[in-house]
Amino acid sequence: MNPRKWLAAGLTILFFGAVLILGRCAPSAPKGKKAIAGSSDLAIAAQKTYVAPGDLDEYYMFASGGHSGQIYVYGIPSMRHLSTIPVYTPYPATGYGFDDETKKMLGNLTWGDVHHPALSETNGDYDGRWLFVNEMNGRVARIDLRDFKTRQIFGPMPNISGNHASSFVTPNTEYAVMASRFSIPIPKGTTAPIEKYATDYKGVIAAVKIDAKTGEMSQGFEILMPPFDYDLGDAGKKVSDGWVFFTCYNSERATGKLEVTASQRDRDYIAAVDWRAAEKAIAEGKGDLIGGVKVLDPRKVPGVVYLMPCGKSPHGVDVAPDGKWIIGSGKLQGVTTAFNFEKVQTAIRNKDFTGDEDGIPVLKYESIKDAEVPVGLGPLHTQFGPDGFAYTSLFVDSAIAKWKLGTWEVVDKVPMSYSIGHLAAAEGDTVSPDGKYLVGLNKLSHGRHLSVGPSQPESSQLVDISEEKMKILADAFTEPEPHYAQIIKADKLKPIEVYPKAENKNPLAIWDLKDAGVTREGSNVTAKVVLVRSTISPTAIEVNRGDLVKIAMTNIEQTTDELHGFGLLDYNINIVVDPGETKTVTFRADKPGVFPYYCTNFCSALHQEMQGYLIVK
Amino acid sequence: MKNVFERANRYLNLPLELGPRGLLVLAALLLLPTYFLPLWKLTMFAPQYPDGLRLGIYSFKLEGGNAGQDTKEINLLNHYIGMKDLAAGDFTEFKWMPFVIGALALLLLRTAVLGKLGTLVDLFVLFFYFAAFSLWSFGYKLYRYGHDLAPTAAVKVPPFMPPLYGHRKLANFDVYSYPAAGSYALAAVAVLLAVALWLAWRESRSEIASETRMAG
Numbered sequence: 001m002n003p004r005k006w007l008a009a010g011l012t013i014l015f016f017g018a019v020l021i022l023g024r025c026a027p028s029a030p031k032g033k034k035a036i037a038g039s040s041d042l043a044i045a046a047q048k049t050y051v052a053p054g055d056l057d058e059y060y061m062f063a064s065g066g067h068s069g070q071i072y073v074y075g076i077p078s079m080r081h082l083s084t085i086p087v088y089t090p091y092p093a094t095g096y097g098f099d100d101e102t103k104k105m106l107g108n109l110t111w112g113d114v115h116h117p118a119l120s121e122t123n124g125d126y127d128g129r130w131l132f133v134n135e136m137n138g139r140v141a142r143i144d145l146r147d148f149k150t151r152q153i154f155g156p157m158p159n160i161s162g163n164h165a166s167s168f169v170t171p172n173t174e175y176a177v178m179a180s181r182f183s184i185p186i187p188k189g190t191t192a193p194i195e196k197y198a199t200d201y202k203g204v205i206a207a208v209k210i211d212a213k214t215g216e217m218s219q220g221f222e223i224l225m226p227p228f229d230y231d232l233g234d235a236g237k238k239v240s241d242g243w244v245f246f247t248c249y250n251s252e253r254a255t256g257k258l259e260v261t262a263s264q265r266d267r268d269y270i271a272a273v274d275w276r277a278a279e280k281a282i283a284e285g286k287g288d289l290i291g292g293v294k295v296l297d298p299r300k301v302p303g304v305v306y307l308m309p310c311g312k313s314p315h316g317v318d319v320a321p322d323g324k325w326i327i328g329s330g331k332l333q334g335v336t337t338a339f340n341f342e343k344v345q346t347a348i349r350n351k352d353f354t355g356d357e358d359g360i361p362v363l364k365y366e367s368i369k370d371a372e373v374p375v376g377l378g379p380l381h382t383q384f385g386p387d388g389f390a391y392t393s394l395f396v397d398s399a400i401a402k403w404k405l406g407t408w409e410v411v412d413k414v415p416m417s418y419s420i421g422h423l424a425a426a427e428g429d430t431v432s433p434d435g436k437y438l439v440g441l442n443k444l445s446h447g448r449h450l451s452v453g454p455s456q457p458e459s460s461q462l463v464d465i466s467e468e469k470m471k472i473l474a475d476a477f478t479e480p481e482p483h484y485a486q487i488i489k490a491d492k493l494k495p496i497e498v499y500p501k502a503e504n505k506n507p508l509a510i511w512d513l514k515d516a517g518v519t520r521e522g523s524n525v526t527a528k529v530v531l532v533r534s535t536i537s538p539t540a541i542e543v544n545r546g547d548l549v550k551i552a553m554t555n556i557e558q559t560t561d562e563l564h565g566f567g568l569l570d571y572n573i574n575i576v577v578d579p580g581e582t583k584t585v586t587f588r589a590d591k592p593g594v595f596p597y598y599c600t601n602f603c604s605a606l607h608q609e610m611q612g613y614l615i616v617k
Numbered sequence: 618m619k620n621v622f623e624r625a626n627r628y629l630n631l632p633l634e635l636g637p638r639g640l641l642v643l644a645a646l647l648l649l650p651t652y653f654l655p656l657w658k659l660t661m662f663a664p665q666y667p668d669g670l671r672l673g674i675y676s677f678k679l680e681g682g683n684a685g686q687d688t689k690e691i692n693l694l695n696h697y698i699g700m701k702d703l704a705a706g707d708f709t710e711f712k713w714m715p716f717v718i719g720a721l722a723l724l725l726l727r728t729a730v731l732g733k734l735g736t737l738v739d740l741f742v743l744f745f746y747f748a749a750f751s752l753w754s755f756g757y758k759l760y761r762y763g764h765d766l767a768p769t770a771a772v773k774v775p776p777f778m779p780p781l782y783g784h785r786k787l788a789n790f791d792v793y794s795y796p797a798a799g800s801y802a803l804a805a806v807a808v809l810l811a812v813a814l815w816l817a818w819r820e821s822r823s824e825i826a827s828e829t830r831m832a833g
Contacts, residue, residue, distance in 0.1 A: 533693055534771075558686045559693075606697065606771055 051078040066481035079476035088112025095576035099583040124171035124237040124431035128492035134166030154217035158291035165233040178206040179230035187291030198253040201227040222295040238323035242276040249313040269307040299359030309365040316381035329379035335372040371408040375401035383428035385435040393420040414470040418444040424485040497560040499580030506582035508552035529553040531564035534606035554582040565600025629735035637813035641729035644809040656799040676714040699770025
């Protein structure tokens with residue numbers, strides 16, 4: 001071999017040698033990944049979450065069901081799903097949306113995107129009376145916690161469009177609030193070209209009045225706002241009682257591809273509304289009637305609303321238990337801002353403004369903030385513990401940060417699986433948080449559960465916050481899609497288990513089998529029906545084709561758990577009547593023939609025999 | 618023979634001492650609780666009734682547990698085996714028992730005031746007759762409820778005797794039947810009567826013995 005060949009051979013060996021030494025394959029997992037931080041000792045976690053058969057949970061969690069239109073009730077710490085409360089969507093399991101009353105309550109909208117449950121409060125603490133929950137079509141519903149039933153659906157509220165920043169009640173449940181996420185020209189029903197968005201489209205903030213005794217909701221008032229996208233809210237408490245705060249994005253007043261066009265400015269706003277001042281102005285007759293509701297225009301009525309600059313495109317805004325701090329964060333940033341309510345008041349007094357938006361003064365950011373807390377990437381929502389700690393969810397980091405109010409020190413972080421949105425600590429948005437438990441409401445769950453195909457459930461993770469370090473205790477998989485949840489001590493609720501006979505005021509209620517039967521007035525037929533183990537009386541109902549048939553059924557049981565159903569085949573009728581309750585269903589008997597009806601809710605050993613026939617001649 | 622009756626009459630005509638009279642007043646007072654306390658209690662447990670169903674039997678009424686709801690529940694369950702509804706109207710006892718107990722109380726007081734050993738014996742016998750009859754009547758009622766089963770019943774069960782006293786397993790139910798406060802008050806009345814009788818008997822014997830000695 002000549003020297004050149006030697007050289008070539010040498011270089012080849014060197015090259016492959018270098019490849020062998022330096023070359024690496026792409027790793028199959030992140031390098032240096034150790035055991036998941038924040039996970040508990042298994043035995044301790046099991047013990048803390050295990051609720052033995054027959055034992056009861058310590059807390060209720062009411063989770064919004066998002067576009068499922070429902071509220072889900074969970075037990076904490078077991079994370080067991082206890083029941084579903086249908087609100088904006090028919091729910092055949094309880095016959096909701098099939099009987100006359102609930103059908104009427106739902107109206108023409110049989111879908112609603114449920115967002116933020118708000119337990120009624122007295123002096124800023126949950127009182128266990130009602131649960132309010134909003135949906136995007138401009139409605140708020142009231143669930144009575146005496147029987148866990150939806151009792152009122154209020155709205156749609158005029159002028160409100162895309163009611164996301166809702167239902168956040170005030171500390172003595174004076175008001176629930178609403179706000180437009182999708183500004184439109186008002187009154188609703190009028191139009192304006194999209195090019196005139198910045199001037200002719202309007203944001204609206206609304207207050208829904210709540211009767212202190214009955215919980216009945218009625219129109220309060222509205223405030224005309226610039227066409228921003230109002231996103232979340234929270235009522236002030238204690239020192240900040242009388243105020244309510246709303247975040248908004250798109251202060252650019254942009255249209256089109258908002259992910260770009262609405263992300264141009266460095267700051268958006270938190271709107272601070274003095275609802276007592278607004279209430280007073282309305283009482284003095286200052287509002288204009290738009291779309292059937294009194295609307296305050298801040299240009300004409302100053303002193304009702306101010307804008308607090310906040311990090312770009314903020315999502316949540318949360319008031320600390322003592323009402324001193326208002327926590328808001330730009331959802332694309334790495335910090336959350338603690339605004340000082342006293343400083344906000346001082347800035348308002350000193351007219352420490354940097355400008356205005358449609359007549360609404362903009363406060364100077366530097367004058368009202370106490371701290372920017374480096375919690376981590378993508379801070380969304382904050383909840384509180386009893387000891388001055390705050391817990392902020394970090395969507396981008398997929399974690400929860402624990403930090404101290406006042407010292408602004410971040411003390412712990414726990415990873416969430418995955419991409420946490422809201423979080424709920426035990427009574428963590430009241431004036432007296434309980435601590436102990438926190439639930440992270442995560443958007444993604446992949447790989448954490450047996451696969452169920454492309455429609456993946458959400459994930460809720462229970463976190464122990466009783467010690468210095470947060471510990472993940474359990475995973476649970478929740479139906480789509482919890483936007484917020486509230487956790488209330490179980491002993492604050494005293495639900496009934498049967499409707500007492502004495503309370504049933506339905507004029508068509510009957511309690512004796514002898515009274516069951518059919519009466520006719522022209523082509524209107526009324527059937528009074530008794531449901532009791534194990535007969536539907538009468539066992540046959542005869543009507544003529546074309547009759548308007550009203551069936552009023554009373555479950556005369558007074559025993560817990562003895563529900564009876566009334567399923568009428570081919571007529572799309574499915575009613576479930578609780579013990580002591582009377583429900584009616586009205587329909588046109590337009591199909592001739594013989595149609596069986598039967599008890600759908602398993603009640604007794606002879607449940608199968610609980611049946612009868614509707615004969616349409 | 619004549620002698621025996623004469624002797625007995627001498628005993629029976631003797632007036633009562635203070636002790637037995639006091640006991641009789643106490644006995645009359647002890648009859649009062651039967652107007653507001655149950656005589657008998659039936660309790661039924663089944664897997665699906667972990668808290669139990671309760672039925673209190675008073676001298677004048679039936680009272681279901683859980684604000685009366687338990688009676689309805691018991692009737693509801695019994696209709697499957699064709700048993701008659703427990704209805705206050707079917708219990709003639711509720712009409713005569715309070716009257717008889719009242720009458721007994723008056724007789725007790727009468728004896729306490731005017732009493733002789735003889736009337737005490739009468740009362741003792743009368744009271745035990747009342748107690749025995751009431752028990753038989755209650756037992757017979759239970760027997761009829763357990764035996765008069767409708768032939769069209771959904772669930773055919775052989776006629777049965779519900780327990781008068783103690784525990785019995787009936788289908789999936791554990792049935793417990795025990796006397797309650799009212800009956801214990803009645804039992805106390807019986808004991809007081811027995812003690813009064815014994816005391817009176819002892820006193821009268823010593824009195825007659827001393828009389829005989831003096832006469833001798």
